[in-house]
Amino acid sequence: MSSDLPGEPYADDADDADDADANVPLSPEEREDIVVDLEDLEVYRTLLEPTGIKGIVIDCPDCETIHHIGWALMQSNLRQLLDEGITGLHEPPYDPDPAEYVTWEYARGYADGVVASESAID
Numbered sequence: 667m668s669s670d671l672p673g674e675p676y677a678d679d680a681d682d683a684d685d686a687d688a689n690v691p692l693s694p695e696e697r698e699d700i701v702v703d704l705e706d707l708e709v710y711r712t713l714l715e716p717t718g719i720k721g722i723v724i725d726c727p728d729c730e731t732i733h734h735i736g737w738a739l740m741q742s743n744l745r746q747l748l749d750e751g752i753t754g755l756h757e758p759p760y761d762p763d764p765a766e767y768v769t770w771e772y773a774r775g776y777a778d779g780v781v782a783s784e785s786a787i788d
Contacts, residue, residue: 692751700748707744710773711737713780720759723767734762 692700710722721736735743736759743753768776 704744709777720766734759734767
């Protein structure tokens with residue numbers, strides 16, 4: 667193998683999954699929060715996917731970039747976080763339409779509105 671090849675690009679990255687800190691187990695409270703997020707995500711997907719919403723948009727503080735994450739990928743990330751304590755890197759969607767993604771807060775508000783309107787009918 668040639669010594670002219672570049673090294674591992676994330677070797678010095680403090681957030682790299684291979685770092686020792688990445689193996690810190692989640693606290694019981696963190697695990698419960700993720701379980702609740704998974705349950706909420708399923709409700710949001712059930713309500714919003716039929717309207718054309720493809721997933722969640724997240725403003726990432728680590729890389730200062732907005733991420734458009736599809737429903738299945740978001741579920742996979744949360745399950746991986748629950749199972750392994752970390753999430754892997756994933757390829758973002760190509761040229762996502764921001765109108766097809768909502769924030770977690772919007773999804774929560776939408777779900778609350780649906781529940782409130784159903785309660786008003788009863």
